[in-house]
Amino acid sequence: MKNRTGRGGPAAGRTVGDPAGPTIGPTAGERARNGRPWEPGRTAPLLEVEDLSVVFDTARGPVPAVRDVSFRLEPGEIFGLVGESGSGKSTVLSAIMRLLPSVAVTDATTLRFRDTDLLRLDAAGLRSVRGTGIGLVPQRPMTSLSPVTPLRKQLRWFLGDRDPAEVTELLDQVGLRAVAERLDGYPFEFSGGQLQRLLIMLAALARRPALLLADEPTTTLDATVQAQVLRLLLDLRDRLGIGIVFVSHDLGVIAQICDRAGVMYAGRLVESAPVGALFDAPRHPYTRALLRALPSRYTRGERIKVIEGSAAGANRIPGCAFAPRCPRADAVCGEQVPALRTVAGSLVRCHHAEEDAA
Numbered sequence: 001m002k003n004r005t006g007r008g009g010p011a012a013g014r015t016v017g018d019p020a021g022p023t024i025g026p027t028a029g030e031r032a033r034n035g036r037p038w039e040p041g042r043t044a045p046l047l048e049v050e051d052l053s054v055v056f057d058t059a060r061g062p063v064p065a066v067r068d069v070s071f072r073l074e075p076g077e078i079f080g081l082v083g084e085s086g087s088g089k090s091t092v093l094s095a096i097m098r099l100l101p102s103v104a105v106t107d108a109t110t111l112r113f114r115d116t117d118l119l120r121l122d123a124a125g126l127r128s129v130r131g132t133g134i135g136l137v138p139q140r141p142m143t144s145l146s147p148v149t150p151l152r153k154q155l156r157w158f159l160g161d162r163d164p165a166e167v168t169e170l171l172d173q174v175g176l177r178a179v180a181e182r183l184d185g186y187p188f189e190f191s192g193g194q195l196q197r198l199l200i201m202l203a204a205l206a207r208r209p210a211l212l213l214a215d216e217p218t219t220t221l222d223a224t225v226q227a228q229v230l231r232l233l234l235d236l237r238d239r240l241g242i243g244i245v246f247v248s249h250d251l252g253v254i255a256q257i258c259d260r261a262g263v264m265y266a267g268r269l270v271e272s273a274p275v276g277a278l279f280d281a282p283r284h285p286y287t288r289a290l291l292r293a294l295p296s297r298y299t300r301g302e303r304i305k306v307i308e309g310s311a312a313g314a315n316r317i318p319g320c321a322f323a324p325r326c327p328r329a330d331a332v333c334g335e336q337v338p339a340l341r342t343v344a345g346s347l348v349r350c351h352h353a354e355e356d357a358a
């Protein structure tokens with residue numbers, strides 16, 4: 001049976017780039033060969049998400065933002081989440097952190113961090129998990145900081161009275177040593193990339209959580225700083241065995257740092273697989289279309305095959321949400337929601353995945 005938070009719930013209401021880009025770190029296969037301080041598959045899961053659904057109860061009717069999403073994460077594993085804008089990626093992360101507004105109703109069979117049932121935590125329990133157990137790098141750094149408070153004071157809210165040398169050392173690890181002298185400034189006096197790195201520092205380094213939820217942490221960064229931040233995350237994973245859910249639009253970054261990845265469409269996970277399988281043998285028509293739309297696959301002057309149509313309103317249509325844009329759609333696709341099935345080692349939500357894999 002599903003557990004529920006949100007209106008009337010027990011804890012009131014809170015409940016693609018270039019895969020051929022520069023190499024950031026060892027691939028999942030290389031890491032497996034090299035050995036690591038944690039053993040995937042042999043340890044208890046760090047995070048279990050089973051049948052997670054989130055509906056926003058708005059004045060214009062319910063918005064089913066996340067629908068039956070399931071995945072699990074081992075310590076030391078990096079799970080990528082990709083999908084079009086509005087597909088529900090940030091909502092999944094907010095649901096795990098129990099940071100959704102009171103208009104959100106969250107349902108799940110399981111939402112567990114280590115031994116903790118996140119859906120049943122009260123306010124004090126949530127405070128003890130947030131930040132120290134689970135860290136969140138929010139998608140929009142500017143709206144995550146107070147615009148009317150100097151950064152130094154905001155750092156103190158989060159870090160307490162730490163030794164200034166320790167703070168400088170933390171800033172240095174995300175390439176921000178240069179701003180250590182001007183922390184009395186306000187957020188608008190810093191670039192988006194600097195604020196993004198500051199939030200990565202607070203979420204990932206300051207308290208070293210076992211689980212990091214990173215919502216497009218490198219989107220606003222230039223290529224050099226992006227590589228620096230990705231190496232930092234890989235280093236944390238390798239040294240401390242932290243698990244990371246990594247949301248990105250950049251398939252190149254997903255290919256390079258994730259062990260497994262899930263593709264979301266209209267609130268559902270439509271394919272979930274080890275990154276090698278996802279990129280070499282995509283099973284879902286949407287995943288294939290996403291990969292076909294990568295600019296790196298085309299030579300100069302060639303016309304890029306974009307995905308025709310739009311995902312707007314797709315979470316309200318019956319049957320498969322991708323049907324209006326899918327070249328493979330038939331009558332059954334328009335009537336029945338496909339179940340998630342295992343096809344050649346990948347989890348795929350498509351009526352015709354087996355036939356296409358044959």
Ligand SMILES: Nc1ncnc2c1ncn2[C@@H]1O[C@H](COP(=O)(O)OP(=O)(O)OP(=O)(O)O)[C@@H](O)[C@H]1O
Pocket residue numbers: 056058063065083084085086087088089090091092101103139
């Ligand atoms: N507070 C809210 N109230 C109503 N609807 C919301 C709210 N927050 C998100 N939504 C809706 O939920 C859906 C999923 O939004 P979400 O932000 O999770 O998407 P996303 O995949 O993270 O998109 P992006 O790539 O643009 O960040 C969207 O339709 C969005 O409009």
Ligand code: SF4
Pocket residue numbers: 284285286320321322323324326327328329330333338349350351352353
């Ligand atoms: S279920 Fe049908 S419409 Fe949906 S992705 Fe598969 S073939 Fe396309």
Ligand SMILES: [Mg+2]
Pocket residue numbers: 089090091139215
């Ligand atoms: Mg988002």
